[in-house]
Amino acid sequence: MLNIALFGPPGSGKGTQSKKLIEKYNLAYISTGDMLRAEIAEDSELGKRVKSVMDAGELVSDELIVQILEKKIKNLTDAEGILFDGFPRNLVQAYILKGLLCKLNTELTAMISLEVPEEELMERMLKRAELEGRSDDNPETIKNRFRQYESKTRPVSGFYREMNRCYPVDGMGRVEDIFQRVSDVIDSL
Ligand code: AMP
Numbered sequence: 001m002l003n004i005a006l007f008g009p010p011g012s013g014k015g016t017q018s019k020k021l022i023e024k025y026n027l028a029y030i031s032t033g034d035m036l037r038a039e040i041a042e043d044s045e046l047g048k049r050v051k052s053v054m055d056a057g058e059l060v061s062d063e064l065i066v067q068i069l070e071k072k073i074k075n076l077t078d079a080e081g082i083l084f085d086g087f088p089r090n091l092v093q094a095y096i097l098k099g100l101l102c103k104l105n106t107e108l109t110a111m112i113s114l115e116v117p118e119e120e121l122m123e124r125m126l127k128r129a130e131l132e133g134r135s136d137d138n139p140e141t142i143k144n145r146f147r148q149y150e151s152k153t154r155p156v157s158g159f160y161r162e163m164n165r166c167y168p169v170d171g172m173g174r175v176e177d178i179f180q181r182v183s184d185v186i187d188s189l
Pocket of ligand 1: 060
């Protein structure tokens, strides 16, 4: 199986690249952010619990993330691998992912990290706020999401670097060019 975790700060283009990658490589897509937003849209019990956390730009608890992942993993079709977008977000989740893939008799092939300078990120996020109207894309929440990323999520890249599974990719420029760079990494695995 080809199991990829797409990694990078908010606004680095993970969602955009994911859509193209799942199609090209026939991967199942697991975006914890999309799954949480779906729970909110359904107004489920879980959705009610996570809304205020997401609106504040904080990370949802690992326990809830495990709950939604287990739901999804049961319904995996016969894809050729899994693309994780926005997960793992901290070191505990990196271990959760390891266990989850181990249960499926597989492991993470690569963690691909989209590298984008912070000034560019803020600009992209504000543009997205105008286009998509995501309730957590306002300047205050965005700042907190960056803080969460720096303190909790960035250390995850070190975890995979130590295992020689971390592949940084320049996330600047045209979507197609970034996609080519990411594809080149995957094709070289
Ligand atoms: P995203 O769509 O990946 O940018 O996620 C949007 C928000 O959902 C984040 O700011 C968090 O509040 C929450 N979230 C998404 N994925 C996770 C995760 N793996 N762990 C904790 N919180 C998450």
